[in-house]
Amino acid sequence: MKKLSILTCSIFFLVMLSACGQSVTTNQVSSQTAQKAYSAAAELLTSVKTTQAFSEEQIPSEDVEAILKAGINAPSAMNTQPWHFSVVTDKDVLEKISGDMSGGMPGGAPPKGAVPPKDASKPQGTPPQGEADKVPSNPPPGTGMPKSGVKKAGIADAPLVIIISCKEGSQFDAGLACQNMAAEAQLLEYGSKILTSPTIALNSSKQAEYKKLLGTPDDHTFVAALLVGKASSSDDKVDSVSSASVRNSFSDMVTYVKP
Ligand SMILES: Cc1cc2nc3c(=O)[nH]c(=O)nc-3n(C[C@H](O)[C@H](O)[C@H](O)COP(=O)(O)O)c2cc1C
Known part of the structure; x- marks a missing residue:
């Protein structure tokens, strides 16, 4: 009887010990996983640069949906969700937009007496990016901009383009949705590039048609x-990391207001 109770106690002790051991191991693993996830997210926010050359590989529909879901779930003022996303994989449509940008100007002369749309003169929320995404011949030294002759990705150069529209005054909200989608694309190991220059064509006199x-x-x-696709490895003229723009310093961009 005594032997049996010693055996029972020992088994109970061993089971407890192994459960403790397991929970330590599980905790260690989950903390390592959390650390890995944090590193990946932190790298995404500070290191991942604009992709300038995409492969033609099509993106599976489940990834497209995950990217759109990230946009749909972005925050917006009073949760108005004032955006719309057009998912374009039709090269002809993208070529048409690209053609209508024709050197940074809306394609074709506006009809006589037409009042250009308010936003047609330049892409919104950004300084002009030059002629339809061409690289300037003399990039400012130290900016890290790609040298002349290196092609930058334009609207017709990616397998997936999400065209974002929004209500007037909601550009900030739309920007958040755009960045959410870019971040999701990067988490799924795609490259991405945001372009505002196509709005030159899209908001031109052809806006209703578009x-x-x-x-x-x-x-x-x-x-x-938003351009999305696998970064092209075949185009060795483009290195989207080494040619990435440099960022301004903390002291230039940040003001601390302390008590
Ligand atoms: C709002 C916005 C608009 C942009 N518009 C254009 C554009 O019209 N043409 C272009 O070539 N790049 C455009 N870009 C890409 C920027 O030039 C690029 O993100 C920036 O220079 C940083 O480059 P990096 O990520 O390689 O460092 C845009 C980026 C943002 C965020």
Whole structure:
């Protein structure tokens, strides 16, 4: 009887010991996983640069949906969700937009007496990016911009383009949705590039035509295009990391207001 109770106690002790051991191991693993996830997210925020050359590989629909879900779940003022996303994989449509940008100016002369849309003169929320995404011949020294002759990705150069429109005054919200989608794309190991220059064509005198083509709500204007795709390894002229723009310093960009 005594032997049996010693055996029972020992088994109980061993089971407890192994459970403790397991929980330590599980805790260690989950903390390592959390650390790994943090490093990946931190790298995404500070190191991942704009992709300038995409491969033609198509993106599976589940990844496209995950990217759109990230946009749809972005925060917006009073949760108005004032955006619309047109998912374009049709090269002809992208070539048409690219053609209508024709050197940074809306394609074709505006009809006589036409009042250009308010936003047509330049891409919204950004300084002009030069002629339809060409690289300047003399990039400012130290900016890390790619040298002349290196092609930068334009709207027709990626397998997936999400064209973002929003209601007037909601550009900030749309920007958050755009960045959410870019971040999701990067987490899924795609490259991404944000472009506002296509709004030159999209908000031109052809805006109504583009709204119809892209299923854009009437009360929206176009704000940006998000290019997504696998970064091309075949184009050795483009290195989106070494040619990435440098960032300004903390002291230039940040003011601390302390008590
Ligand atoms: C709002 C916005 C608009 C942009 N528009 C254009 C554009 O029209 N053409 C272009 O070539 N790049 C455009 N870009 C890409 C920027 O030039 C690029 O993100 C920036 O220079 C940083 O480059 P890096 O990520 O390689 O450091 C845009 C980026 C943002 C965030």
